[in-house]
Amino acid sequence: MPGRGGALSYAACVERPTLKDVAKAAGVHPGTASRALNPLLRGRISAATTARVETAARDLGYVVDPVGRSLRSRRSGIVGVLVPDLTNPFYPPVLRGIEDELRAHGLEGLIATTDNDVRREAELIEVLKARRCDGYVLTTAVRRDPAVEALIGGPEPVVLVNRLARVEAPSVVSDDAFGIAQAVRHLRELGHAAIAHVTGPPRFSVTVEREAAYRAALRAEGLPHRRELVVRATDYTAAAGEVACARLLAEQRVTAVLAGNDMIAIGCYAALEAAGLRCPDDVSVVGVNDMPLAGWLRPPLTTVAVPQHELGTQAARLLVAHLRDGAAAVRRVDLPTRLVVRGSTGPAARDHH
Amino acid sequence: MPGRGGALSYAACVERPTLKDVAKAAGVHPGTASRALNPLLRGRISAATTARVETAARDLGYVVDPVGRSLRSRRSGIVGVLVPDLTNPFYPPVLRGIEDELRAHGLEGLIATTDNDVRREAELIEVLKARRCDGYVLTTAVRRDPAVEALIGGPEPVVLVNRLARVEAPSVVSDDAFGIAQAVRHLRELGHAAIAHVTGPPRFSVTVEREAAYRAALRAEGLPHRRELVVRATDYTAAAGEVACARLLAEQRVTAVLAGNDMIAIGCYAALEAAGLRCPDDVSVVGVNDMPLAGWLRPPLTTVAVPQHELGTQAARLLVAHLRDGAAAVRRVDLPTRLVVRGSTGPAARDHH
DNA sequence: TTGAAAGCGCTAACAA
């Protein structure tokens, strides 16, 4: 036998078997082999043929070539995933949820890091589009963003995670308001009346939502809302949180701080220490997210737990549904949050009242 | 004009222009257009033709279809990246380095999370191979691993990051021994004599290396090596580190701990607290890695800084070199480490001597 | 330097 067939036992280790090889081994036409191997067309092929093809495929160690398949079927099996910053411990679990769920459906996520920079994001969207992604998951958080709006308007489905855009799109969000209400009640029950909010910049949709939730919670608990107790960090980082919290402490007397997220809460720890205040003895701190390290901080951080992994899982599931059913699929998934009480909250200090 | 051409201004938004469109617009053959657009063949095409093709491509907004290209050229432009666990803050910067450097060369990294589980890793390698990756970067750390050894023996180049396999492969490593020597000297200068080592499980190559470095450093500083001061955590996590450190504290009197990495150091903080010991007043702690949050811990962690981003950048660069030059490329890159002194180390406590 | 033509591996339309 000439060519590849002659040295199959060796060649199989070097050159991968193609569908043609499988078809030949099974004694059927390549088209038939293709159908037999496709779970969706399983019903249209006789059981005997399917079995023969499957056996041949297994024996040869055949794996479909995604490149050939993509070229013909116009689907790449690749999903573009935009994430602001993996250095924020909130995102890795989200990504992991996305990764596992996509893989369960034979898809791969192509991850790109935006730094929350709208320009970089626009560039990355072009890169991902050039790769012919079948759809996109955006975990980035900027509210107004032309490139994202254009992407949402495009032909491929886009799922938003914990983010609201001006243009509507399928999204997975966490019910932060519920957890924040619990947090405020928890603080009120501990005797806190002056509860500050150190949040992030208003260009992120979570900032707006969480701040609104904070105000609503104060109202619900019968606490006064004082504008001067809300401070905005320039970013959702520990460094920015420290600066913002320091500003707050210099001007106001507070016994409790609701941080915009756990990273800002870490910054608050540092600011309190720098101001000679102890947490929770002098000032209680509550975060949002319950990121992986939250419980290992000193003191362990009391925080509103957002189901990070689930956020990713559901986002991927939603995208898969849209890939399959088009616009008919579900538009929005809402996940519950809950307060996790640890060591950063305690009774309101007397001398700060 | 019939077909696509007639409605180009609209169709360009929906259907992407193909190389054929570009060629037609430039009045050349598709093959010529392909060559004109390929930087490597630029020299073999007349300047005039190149200019015409480039203009046409720009006007039409042409972007090569990686799928068609891959099918023909047998290169996917995709690199498989295996990472143990993004939840460990050490890895995100490494990944970021890989991502940026690959992208600078027109490649994309396909990230897969192994959990340091050899079985899962083997599965993921199959998934990545099925995607026809051009090469691989492995940041996972298990020493003996048949799937990895098989991959290294395969046709695609593999670069190892901070890991040594039994089979040799191009790799990027950090000179941990240097930083660890600095750390031990730092502790000796602070008066510490009983320096323990809370490390990870021996199945990871870093465990073996860092432990050897610890022993060598003790010797260099003229300190005795006591076997019972080395404790192995079951994993490189805070939880496992806490357990291991608690065991150490129950049995030995120590004034300083060199942790196997920063996550274990966090576990040491917790174990010390649980044992009623203060850091650094009673026991000093040194980590390894200088992961992003290290400076935000309380106390801020003194640690051996490993250039995480650079590790990723160099790994990607090394892979690109191998993709281009084959086995001729560099085999190994060694990056320096240095001790970053923060707040978790202080003078040895008298009463613990 | 350019054109012509073939074909990578697969699947979808059509025919039997």
Added chain:
DNA sequence: TTGTTAGCGCTTTCAA
């Protein structure tokens, strides 16, 4: 149910 055929978009021979 299965075979046939064509072609996705690109690159790379070969020939001119």
